[in-house]
Amino acid sequence: MDETLNINDDIKSLKLAVLKDNLKQNWKLDTDLWNEEFPHDFRFEDTYLQLSFVLRDFNIDELKHLISITNLFDVKNYSHDISTLINNYIKSCVDYLNHEIDGKTDEYFQKFNNNNNCFSYEKKIKKSLTKYQINYSLFFYGTLRSLEVRKAVIGESSDNHNISLGYLLKHKVFRVKNANYPLIKYTNNQVDVVKGLLINNITFEELKKLDRFEGRNYFRQFVKVNVDQIHHDAQIYMPTKNMISEEPWDYEKWYKNDMKNFFLNEFDLNGVK
Incomplete structure (x- = not known):
């Protein structure tokens, strides 16, 4: 018996699957500059949104469940509401990190309140996911x-x-x-x-x-x-x-x-x- 699989790699793959299916945009290996800070990570197109930053509190079972209920080809289980939340969540995360890079984090929280900042969207996704039974x-x-x-x-x-x-x-x-x-x-x-x-x-x-x-x-x-x-x-x-x-x-x-x-x-x- 040989065990060479890595749980962290699996989580990255699952995150990529969730985001690719819902955002329809490309994720790619990051630049050398960012790899020094986030080794072997992925970055979302022209933003500084790191894969390690998003969906941080979701375990393997939850990520797999997100994939299954946001699959457009699975008409029976597809959840438009959760797919919309994921899109809004990513947009808000991009805004947050761009503000943080510019040293304007306070401005971000003035612009986005507890109902529509990236951290609140992650909680909303979690809450919505509880409506669907997870094993x-x-x-x-x-x-x-x-x-x-x-x-x-x-x-x-x-x-x-x-x-x-x-x-x-x-x-x-x-x-x-x-x-x-x-x-x-x-x-x-x-x-x-x-x-x-x-x-x-x-x-x-x-x-x-x-x-x-x-x-x-x-x-x-x-x-x-x-x-x-x-x-x-x-x-x-x-x-x-x-x-x-x-x-x-x-x-x-x-x-x-x-x-x-x-x-x-x-x-x-x-x-x-």
Whole structure:
């Protein structure tokens, strides 16, 4: 199994797809001068609008969803309202950056208020997107591999999930010190492979429950999961830096010997203890 794909490159490609489909204008590699400041970035025609600046708060799933609902050839799902918002958003971003370059940021915010500046348009797009159901993909490597834990966190809808056995390269799972649950670490070692479950149809409401359950000690990180030699976009819960690990995690051993103690001592819907 070889993992050479880069999540950041994928996000750039998805952003380009969103903007090309909606703006019908060319994006190109930037000049050498701007590449010094924004390496390997793209610039919008004759403006200084960087690809890294736009749609900054959108994840892979949301960008893919934007592409699907602004595709003119998909009559059933096409959203004229969101496509219009994207066009207005980009125009406003161009105005903002041109004002910033000229040292006239204050003038921009006098000209554009909280309802029509580039930052407000991004929020409007996000809000409009919530009207359309988005399914998220997560890779579970620890306690959430257990159906019992998933049902306790998400509810009976866990039975309806699309589940595949997958593998994550260059990572390793360890038991958290003095705890009955694990953490995962990036090793950059090709021989390290984590076995787990890829779930592709998690709803936004379920995602919020999972985030609350994982608590402040974990955050979501994008990864590539291998299922039958095909790479899939997904997210995993990565630990914060202040967590200490011990021996390698053994899921089968935990399921057989320690799951009961986990439910008794550490399970909490508002954040594992």
